[in-house]
Amino acid sequence: xxxxxxxxxxxxxxxxxxxxxxxxxxxxxxxxxxxxxxxxxxxxxxxxxxxxxxxxxxxxxxxxxxxxxxxxxxxxxxxxxxxxxxxxxxxxxxxxxxxxxxxxxxxxxxxxxxxxxxxxxxxxxxxxxxxxxxxxxxxxxxxxxxxxxxxxxxxxxxxxxxxxxxxxxxxxxxxxxxxxxxxxxxxxxxxxxxxxxxxxxxxxxxxxxxxxxxxxxxxxxxxxxxxxxxxxxxxxxxxxxxxxxxxxxxxxxxxxxxxxxxxxxxxxxxxxxxxxxxxxxxxxxxxxxxxxxxxxxxxxxxxxxxxxxxxxxxxxxxxxxxxxxxxxxxxxxxxxxxxxxxxxxxxxxxxxxxxxxxxxxxxxxxxxxxxxxxxxxxxxxxxxxxxxxxxxxxxxxxxxxxxxxxxxx
Numbered sequence: 001x002x003x004x005x006x007x008x009x010x011x012x013x014x015x016x017x018x019x020x021x022x023x024x025x026x027x028x029x030x031x032x033x034x035x036x037x038x039x040x041x042x043x044x045x046x047x048x049x050x051x052x053x054x055x056x057x058x059x060x061x062x063x064x065x066x067x068x069x070x071x072x073x074x075x076x077x078x079x080x081x082x083x084x085x086x087x088x089x090x091x092x093x094x095x096x097x098x099x100x101x102x103x104x105x106x107x108x109x110x111x112x113x114x115x116x117x118x119x120x121x122x123x124x125x126x127x128x129x130x131x132x133x134x135x136x137x138x139x140x141x142x143x144x145x146x147x148x149x150x151x152x153x154x155x156x157x158x159x160x161x162x163x164x165x166x167x168x169x170x171x172x173x174x175x176x177x178x179x180x181x182x183x184x185x186x187x188x189x190x191x192x193x194x195x196x197x198x199x200x201x202x203x204x205x206x207x208x209x210x211x212x213x214x215x216x217x218x219x220x221x222x223x224x225x226x227x228x229x230x231x232x233x234x235x236x237x238x239x240x241x242x243x244x245x246x247x248x249x250x251x252x253x254x255x256x257x258x259x260x261x262x263x264x265x266x267x268x269x270x271x272x273x274x275x276x277x278x279x280x281x282x283x284x285x286x287x288x289x290x291x292x293x294x295x296x297x298x299x300x301x302x303x304x305x306x307x308x309x310x311x312x313x314x315x316x317x318x319x320x321x322x323x324x325x326x327x328x329x330x331x332x333x334x335x336x337x338x339x340x341x342x343x344x345x346x347x348x349x350x351x352x353x354x355x356x357x358x359x360x361x362x363x364x365x366x367x368x369x370x371x372x373x374x375x376x377x378x379x380x381x382x383x384x385x386x387x388x389x390x391x392x393x394x395x396x397x398x399x400x401x402x403x404x405x406x407x408x409x
Contacts, residue, residue: 004029004084006074008067010047011035019043023067025074027089034086036093038070039139058195062146065187069143073101103140104130106177118315129173132157142181145174147189150197164200171199207350208357209342214239216340217333218286231332233290234325235351241281242372243352246329247322250308255301257283257291266374279374356381 009026016022020041027034040063042050050056050063077092078084107130114123133140136153150171157167175190192198209217218236222229238244247267256264262281269277281287296307308321330347337346344350352373359369370381 002030004078004089006071006078008051008071009035010042010044012044016041021047023047025070025093027074027078027086029084029086032086034090036074036090038067040066058146059148062144062148065146066141066143069101069141101141101143103142103145103174103177104134106142106181107133107173110177110180115315120315120319124319125169126173126177129170132170133174142178142183145178145189146187147195147197150189154197154200168200175199207347208353209344209346209350211358211361213340213342213344214354214358216342217336217346220336220340222336227328228332228336230294231329232336233294234329235333235346235348237287237290238348238351239355240284240287242279242374243355244281245352246326246348250304250306250318250322250325252305253302254298254305256305260288262287269374269376277371277374279372281372 005028007026007028009024011022011024014021018041020043023038023040023042024035025038027036042063046060046063050060051067053060056064074089074093077089081088081092107126111123111126111130114120114126133153136156137144137149154167154171157170178190189197190199214236217232220232222232234249238246238249241249241262244264245266245268248264251267252262252264256262260283262283263278264281265278283291291305294307295305296303308325309318313321326348333346333348333350337344356369356373359372360366366378366381370378373381375381
Protein backbone atom coordinates (compact mmCIF):
# COMPACT_ATOMS: atom_id res chain seq x y z
CA UNK A 1 0.00 0.00 0.00
CA UNK A 2 1.28 3.44 -0.89
CA UNK A 3 2.40 5.48 2.10
CA UNK A 4 0.90 8.86 3.04
CA UNK A 5 3.14 11.89 2.58
CA UNK A 6 3.39 15.23 4.38
CA UNK A 7 4.51 18.52 2.90
CA UNK A 8 4.52 22.23 3.71
CA UNK A 9 2.06 24.03 1.45
CA UNK A 10 1.41 27.73 0.69
CA UNK A 11 -2.22 28.21 -0.36
CA UNK A 12 -1.64 30.72 -3.18
CA UNK A 13 -5.05 29.86 -4.69
CA UNK A 14 -6.86 31.56 -1.80
CA UNK A 15 -4.90 34.73 -0.94
CA UNK A 16 -6.11 37.14 1.72
CA UNK A 17 -6.94 40.78 0.98
CA UNK A 18 -3.44 41.65 2.19
CA UNK A 19 -1.92 39.35 -0.42
CA UNK A 20 -0.76 36.92 2.23
CA UNK A 21 -1.54 33.22 1.91
CA UNK A 22 -2.16 30.58 4.57
CA UNK A 23 0.64 28.14 5.22
CA UNK A 24 -0.60 24.60 5.81
CA UNK A 25 0.61 21.07 6.36
CA UNK A 26 -0.64 19.04 3.38
CA UNK A 27 -1.21 15.30 3.76
CA UNK A 28 -1.49 13.26 0.57
CA UNK A 29 -2.75 9.66 0.51
CA UNK A 30 -4.12 7.64 -2.43
CA UNK A 31 -4.46 10.83 -4.50
CA UNK A 32 -6.55 12.47 -1.77
CA UNK A 33 -5.35 15.50 0.13
CA UNK A 34 -6.18 17.14 3.41
CA UNK A 35 -4.79 20.38 4.81
CA UNK A 36 -4.01 21.37 8.40
CA UNK A 37 -3.44 25.03 9.38
CA UNK A 38 -0.16 26.17 10.92
CA UNK A 39 -1.43 29.57 12.03
CA UNK A 40 0.96 31.37 9.66
CA UNK A 41 0.08 33.71 6.79
CA UNK A 42 2.90 34.82 4.47
CA UNK A 43 3.46 36.54 1.18
CA UNK A 44 4.85 34.12 -1.45
CA UNK A 45 8.19 35.94 -1.34
CA UNK A 46 8.28 35.69 2.47
CA UNK A 47 7.51 31.98 2.29
CA UNK A 48 10.28 31.33 -0.27
CA UNK A 49 12.88 33.20 1.75
CA UNK A 50 11.93 31.45 5.00
CA UNK A 51 12.11 28.01 3.40
CA UNK A 52 14.94 28.33 0.88
CA UNK A 53 17.20 31.23 1.81
CA UNK A 54 20.68 30.28 2.99
CA UNK A 55 21.00 33.46 5.04
CA UNK A 56 17.77 33.80 6.95
CA UNK A 57 16.88 36.71 9.20
CA UNK A 58 15.90 35.99 12.82
CA UNK A 59 12.22 36.15 11.90
CA UNK A 60 12.73 33.86 8.90
CA UNK A 61 14.59 31.38 11.10
CA UNK A 62 11.64 31.31 13.51
CA UNK A 63 9.16 30.71 10.68
CA UNK A 64 11.36 27.98 9.23
CA UNK A 65 11.71 26.37 12.66
CA UNK A 66 7.98 26.26 13.28
CA UNK A 67 7.12 24.85 9.85
CA UNK A 68 9.82 22.17 9.88
CA UNK A 69 8.77 21.29 13.42
CA UNK A 70 5.15 20.73 12.36
CA UNK A 71 6.25 18.87 9.22
CA UNK A 72 8.41 16.54 11.33
CA UNK A 73 5.51 15.90 13.69
CA UNK A 74 3.20 15.08 10.79
CA UNK A 75 5.75 12.68 9.33
CA UNK A 76 6.22 11.06 12.73
CA UNK A 77 2.46 10.50 13.09
CA UNK A 78 2.29 8.91 9.62
CA UNK A 79 5.16 6.55 10.45
CA UNK A 80 3.55 5.45 13.70
CA UNK A 81 0.11 4.65 12.26
CA UNK A 82 -0.25 0.93 11.45
CA UNK A 83 -3.18 1.69 9.14
CA UNK A 84 -3.41 5.20 7.73
CA UNK A 85 -6.68 7.07 7.61
CA UNK A 86 -7.13 10.83 7.56
CA UNK A 87 -9.27 10.64 10.71
CA UNK A 88 -6.63 8.65 12.56
CA UNK A 89 -3.93 11.04 11.41
CA UNK A 90 -5.94 14.12 12.40
CA UNK A 91 -6.71 12.76 15.86
CA UNK A 92 -3.09 11.87 16.57
CA UNK A 93 -1.58 14.97 14.94
CA UNK A 94 -3.82 17.40 16.77
CA UNK A 95 -3.38 15.48 20.02
CA UNK A 96 0.38 15.78 19.72
CA UNK A 97 0.14 19.48 18.94
CA UNK A 98 -2.29 20.18 21.77
CA UNK A 99 -0.70 17.91 24.33
CA UNK A 100 2.96 17.05 23.91
CA UNK A 101 3.88 20.33 22.23
CA UNK A 102 1.35 22.60 23.89
CA UNK A 103 2.66 25.24 26.26
CA UNK A 104 -0.68 25.32 28.05
CA UNK A 105 -0.64 21.54 28.59
CA UNK A 106 2.92 21.68 29.95
CA UNK A 107 1.85 24.41 32.39
CA UNK A 108 -1.16 22.36 33.51
CA UNK A 109 1.00 19.31 34.09
CA UNK A 110 3.47 21.26 36.24
CA UNK A 111 0.70 23.08 38.11
CA UNK A 112 -0.82 19.72 38.98
CA UNK A 113 2.53 18.60 40.36
CA UNK A 114 2.84 21.78 42.47
CA UNK A 115 -0.61 21.23 43.93
CA UNK A 116 0.20 17.61 44.76
CA UNK A 117 3.16 18.96 46.77
CA UNK A 118 0.88 21.50 48.51
CA UNK A 119 2.79 24.37 46.88
CA UNK A 120 -0.43 26.24 46.35
CA UNK A 121 1.00 29.75 46.14
CA UNK A 122 3.48 28.75 43.45
CA UNK A 123 0.75 26.86 41.58
CA UNK A 124 -1.44 29.98 41.55
CA UNK A 125 1.46 32.05 40.21
CA UNK A 126 2.03 29.58 37.34
CA UNK A 127 -1.71 29.53 36.65
CA UNK A 128 -1.67 33.32 36.23
CA UNK A 129 1.30 33.10 33.86
CA UNK A 130 -0.41 30.41 31.79
CA UNK A 131 -3.66 32.39 31.52
CA UNK A 132 -1.78 35.52 30.46
CA UNK A 133 0.06 33.66 27.71
CA UNK A 134 -3.18 32.07 26.52
CA UNK A 135 -4.82 35.50 26.33
CA UNK A 136 -1.96 36.71 24.16
CA UNK A 137 -1.65 33.64 21.89
CA UNK A 138 -4.11 30.77 21.96
CA UNK A 139 -2.83 27.24 21.31
CA UNK A 140 0.77 28.35 21.76
CA UNK A 141 3.33 25.63 21.03
CA UNK A 142 6.97 25.55 22.10
CA UNK A 143 8.23 25.97 18.54
CA UNK A 144 6.68 29.46 18.54
CA UNK A 145 8.57 30.62 21.62
CA UNK A 146 11.35 32.73 20.17
CA UNK A 147 13.08 36.00 21.09
CA UNK A 148 10.70 37.81 18.73
CA UNK A 149 7.64 36.21 20.32
CA UNK A 150 8.89 37.02 23.84
CA UNK A 151 9.59 40.65 22.94
CA UNK A 152 6.14 40.98 21.36
CA UNK A 153 4.52 39.49 24.48
CA UNK A 154 6.55 41.90 26.63
CA UNK A 155 5.26 44.90 24.64
CA UNK A 156 1.68 43.59 24.76
CA UNK A 157 1.87 43.23 28.53
CA UNK A 158 3.05 46.83 28.88
CA UNK A 159 0.17 47.99 26.68
CA UNK A 160 -2.18 46.04 28.95
CA UNK A 161 -0.90 48.08 31.88
CA UNK A 162 1.13 45.30 33.50
CA UNK A 163 4.26 46.13 35.48
CA UNK A 164 7.80 45.03 34.73
CA UNK A 165 7.64 42.96 37.91
CA UNK A 166 4.61 41.02 36.62
CA UNK A 167 6.19 40.51 33.20
CA UNK A 168 9.33 39.16 34.87
CA UNK A 169 7.38 36.77 37.09
CA UNK A 170 5.32 35.36 34.21
CA UNK A 171 8.28 34.92 31.88
CA UNK A 172 10.41 33.27 34.55
CA UNK A 173 7.55 30.78 34.94
CA UNK A 174 7.50 30.24 31.17
CA UNK A 175 11.27 29.77 31.15
CA UNK A 176 11.02 27.17 33.92
CA UNK A 177 8.40 25.25 31.90
CA UNK A 178 10.50 25.57 28.73
CA UNK A 179 13.55 24.20 30.56
CA UNK A 180 11.60 21.05 31.42
CA UNK A 181 11.12 20.23 27.74
CA UNK A 182 13.61 18.34 25.63
CA UNK A 183 14.24 21.14 23.12
CA UNK A 184 17.42 21.71 21.11
CA UNK A 185 19.62 24.16 23.05
CA UNK A 186 20.66 25.84 19.81
CA UNK A 187 17.26 27.52 19.59
CA UNK A 188 17.05 28.46 23.27
CA UNK A 189 15.36 31.90 23.27
CA UNK A 190 16.26 33.17 26.74
CA UNK A 191 19.53 34.80 27.75
CA UNK A 192 21.83 37.73 27.18
CA UNK A 193 23.30 38.82 23.90
CA UNK A 194 22.26 39.05 20.28
CA UNK A 195 19.18 37.11 19.17
CA UNK A 196 18.21 36.30 22.75
CA UNK A 197 15.53 37.66 25.08
CA UNK A 198 16.55 38.82 28.55
CA UNK A 199 13.82 38.62 31.17
CA UNK A 200 13.43 42.05 32.81
CA UNK A 201 14.06 42.61 36.49
CA UNK A 202 12.31 45.43 38.27
CA UNK A 203 14.25 47.89 40.33
CA UNK A 204 14.05 46.82 43.94
CA UNK A 205 12.16 49.44 45.92
CA UNK A 206 13.65 49.59 49.37
CA UNK A 207 11.16 49.06 52.17
CA UNK A 208 13.06 49.64 55.37
CA UNK A 209 12.36 51.72 58.45
CA UNK A 210 14.88 53.44 60.68
CA UNK A 211 15.35 52.41 64.30
CA UNK A 212 13.62 55.61 65.34
CA UNK A 213 10.57 54.83 63.19
CA UNK A 214 10.37 51.29 64.55
CA UNK A 215 10.58 52.68 68.09
CA UNK A 216 7.61 54.93 67.32
CA UNK A 217 5.62 51.88 66.24
CA UNK A 218 6.61 49.98 69.37
CA UNK A 219 5.65 52.88 71.66
CA UNK A 220 2.41 53.86 69.94
CA UNK A 221 -0.72 53.28 71.99
CA UNK A 222 -3.38 50.87 70.75
CA UNK A 223 -6.49 49.73 72.58
CA UNK A 224 -5.77 46.48 74.46
CA UNK A 225 -7.19 43.32 72.90
CA UNK A 226 -8.07 44.97 69.60
CA UNK A 227 -7.14 43.82 66.11
CA UNK A 228 -5.02 46.95 65.80
CA UNK A 229 -2.94 45.91 68.81
CA UNK A 230 -2.62 42.37 67.45
CA UNK A 231 -1.48 43.65 64.05
CA UNK A 232 1.13 45.90 65.65
CA UNK A 233 2.43 43.11 67.90
CA UNK A 234 2.53 40.61 65.04
CA UNK A 235 4.47 43.06 62.86
CA UNK A 236 7.01 43.64 65.64
CA UNK A 237 7.29 39.87 66.11
CA UNK A 238 8.08 39.42 62.41
CA UNK A 239 10.70 42.18 62.65
CA UNK A 240 12.34 40.83 65.79
CA UNK A 241 12.34 37.26 64.49
CA UNK A 242 14.80 37.84 61.65
CA UNK A 243 12.22 39.35 59.32
CA UNK A 244 10.04 36.24 59.38
CA UNK A 245 7.19 36.03 56.84
CA UNK A 246 3.55 35.45 57.76
CA UNK A 247 3.44 31.86 56.52
CA UNK A 248 6.38 30.81 58.70
CA UNK A 249 4.85 32.77 61.59
CA UNK A 250 1.61 30.77 61.32
CA UNK A 251 3.54 27.48 61.09
CA UNK A 252 5.51 28.06 64.29
CA UNK A 253 5.05 25.33 66.89
CA UNK A 254 6.03 25.14 70.55
CA UNK A 255 8.73 22.64 69.63
CA UNK A 256 10.51 25.46 67.77
CA UNK A 257 11.26 27.20 71.09
CA UNK A 258 14.14 26.11 73.31
CA UNK A 259 14.70 28.51 76.19
CA UNK A 260 15.40 31.96 74.77
CA UNK A 261 16.05 30.65 71.26
CA UNK A 262 13.62 29.93 68.45
CA UNK A 263 14.71 27.71 65.56
CA UNK A 264 12.74 27.13 62.37
CA UNK A 265 13.17 26.35 58.68
CA UNK A 266 11.60 28.60 56.08
CA UNK A 267 8.76 26.84 54.29
CA UNK A 268 9.93 28.54 51.10
CA UNK A 269 13.23 26.61 51.11
CA UNK A 270 12.03 23.16 52.14
CA UNK A 271 11.77 21.92 48.54
CA UNK A 272 14.39 24.12 46.94
CA UNK A 273 17.46 22.77 48.73
CA UNK A 274 18.77 19.34 49.50
CA UNK A 275 19.55 20.42 53.05
CA UNK A 276 17.34 23.27 54.23
CA UNK A 277 19.18 25.50 56.66
CA UNK A 278 17.63 26.15 60.06
CA UNK A 279 17.28 29.79 61.11
CA UNK A 280 18.10 30.72 64.70
CA UNK A 281 16.26 33.60 66.36
CA UNK A 282 17.27 35.20 69.63
CA UNK A 283 14.04 35.74 71.58
CA UNK A 284 13.97 39.15 73.27
CA UNK A 285 11.75 40.06 76.24
CA UNK A 286 9.49 41.95 73.81
CA UNK A 287 9.14 38.86 71.63
CA UNK A 288 8.33 36.65 74.60
CA UNK A 289 5.68 39.13 75.71
CA UNK A 290 3.99 38.92 72.31
CA UNK A 291 3.97 35.12 72.55
CA UNK A 292 2.51 35.33 76.05
CA UNK A 293 -0.16 37.78 74.96
CA UNK A 294 -1.31 36.16 71.70
CA UNK A 295 -0.06 32.57 71.82
CA UNK A 296 -2.26 29.59 72.70
CA UNK A 297 -0.67 27.56 75.53
CA UNK A 298 -0.50 23.82 74.94
CA UNK A 299 1.04 20.80 76.59
CA UNK A 300 1.76 19.45 73.11
CA UNK A 301 5.05 20.54 71.57
CA UNK A 302 3.52 19.93 68.13
CA UNK A 303 0.75 22.47 68.64
CA UNK A 304 0.86 25.78 66.77
CA UNK A 305 1.96 28.73 68.89
CA UNK A 306 -0.49 31.21 67.38
CA UNK A 307 -4.21 30.45 66.88
CA UNK A 308 -4.56 30.66 63.10
CA UNK A 309 -3.89 27.23 61.61
CA UNK A 310 -5.79 24.13 62.60
CA UNK A 311 -4.73 20.46 62.36
CA UNK A 312 -5.68 18.72 59.10
CA UNK A 313 -6.31 21.96 57.24
CA UNK A 314 -6.08 21.62 53.46
CA UNK A 315 -3.21 23.40 51.71
CA UNK A 316 -5.73 25.71 50.03
CA UNK A 317 -7.26 26.66 53.41
CA UNK A 318 -3.83 27.24 54.91
CA UNK A 319 -2.87 29.56 52.06
CA UNK A 320 -6.14 31.49 52.46
CA UNK A 321 -5.30 31.88 56.16
CA UNK A 322 -1.83 33.30 55.44
CA UNK A 323 -3.27 35.72 52.90
CA UNK A 324 -6.06 36.92 55.15
CA UNK A 325 -3.76 37.47 58.13
CA UNK A 326 -1.31 39.36 55.92
CA UNK A 327 -4.12 41.63 54.73
CA UNK A 328 -5.18 42.31 58.32
CA UNK A 329 -1.64 43.16 59.47
CA UNK A 330 -1.05 45.40 56.46
CA UNK A 331 -4.38 47.21 56.85
CA UNK A 332 -3.77 48.20 60.47
CA UNK A 333 -0.04 48.86 60.05
CA UNK A 334 -0.78 51.31 57.26
CA UNK A 335 -3.22 53.09 59.55
CA UNK A 336 -0.67 53.15 62.39
CA UNK A 337 2.02 54.51 60.06
CA UNK A 338 -0.35 57.28 58.94
CA UNK A 339 -1.20 58.15 62.54
CA UNK A 340 2.51 58.34 63.33
CA UNK A 341 3.15 60.41 60.17
CA UNK A 342 5.89 58.05 58.98
CA UNK A 343 5.15 58.89 55.32
CA UNK A 344 5.45 55.19 54.49
CA UNK A 345 2.79 52.59 53.79
CA UNK A 346 4.21 50.03 56.23
CA UNK A 347 3.48 46.37 55.38
CA UNK A 348 4.86 42.98 56.40
CA UNK A 349 7.58 43.40 53.74
CA UNK A 350 8.97 46.28 55.79
CA UNK A 351 9.59 43.95 58.74
CA UNK A 352 12.04 41.81 56.75
CA UNK A 353 13.79 44.69 55.00
CA UNK A 354 14.01 46.67 58.24
CA UNK A 355 15.55 43.75 60.14
CA UNK A 356 18.33 43.43 57.57
CA UNK A 357 18.90 47.16 57.23
CA UNK A 358 18.99 47.95 60.94
CA UNK A 359 21.60 45.25 61.48
CA UNK A 360 23.67 46.58 58.59
CA UNK A 361 23.55 50.08 59.99
CA UNK A 362 24.66 48.76 63.36
CA UNK A 363 27.84 47.39 61.76
CA UNK A 364 26.85 43.72 61.48
CA UNK A 365 28.58 41.76 58.72
CA UNK A 366 26.49 41.00 55.66
CA UNK A 367 27.47 37.31 55.91
CA UNK A 368 25.84 37.08 59.34
CA UNK A 369 22.74 38.96 58.17
CA UNK A 370 22.49 36.58 55.23
CA UNK A 371 22.58 33.59 57.56
CA UNK A 372 19.96 35.08 59.89
CA UNK A 373 17.65 35.73 56.95
CA UNK A 374 18.17 32.23 55.58
CA UNK A 375 19.33 33.48 52.20
CA UNK A 376 21.12 31.26 49.72
CA UNK A 377 23.82 33.86 49.07
CA UNK A 378 25.11 37.24 50.18
CA UNK A 379 24.00 38.69 46.83
CA UNK A 380 20.37 38.01 47.73
CA UNK A 381 20.86 39.72 51.07
CA UNK A 382 22.34 42.84 49.54
CA UNK A 383 19.14 43.39 47.56
CA UNK A 384 17.30 43.74 50.85
CA UNK A 385 19.62 46.30 52.31
CA UNK A 386 18.54 49.87 52.19
CA UNK A 387 20.98 52.74 51.74
CA UNK A 388 22.35 54.51 54.78
CA UNK A 389 20.45 57.61 55.85
CA UNK A 390 21.63 60.75 54.09
CA UNK A 391 22.52 62.25 57.44
CA UNK A 392 24.82 59.32 58.22
CA UNK A 393 26.46 59.54 54.81
CA UNK A 394 26.99 63.24 55.32
CA UNK A 395 28.49 62.64 58.77
CA UNK A 396 30.77 59.81 57.68
CA UNK A 397 32.09 61.74 54.66
CA UNK A 398 32.94 64.84 56.71
CA UNK A 399 36.35 63.25 57.13
CA UNK A 400 37.06 64.09 53.49
CA UNK A 401 37.13 67.80 54.27
CA UNK A 402 38.62 67.61 57.76
CA UNK A 403 41.18 70.39 58.18
CA UNK A 404 39.98 72.38 55.15
CA UNK A 405 38.61 75.20 57.28
CA UNK A 406 41.68 75.26 59.54
CA UNK A 407 43.90 75.56 56.48
CA UNK A 408 42.00 78.62 55.32
CA UNK A 409 42.27 80.43 58.66
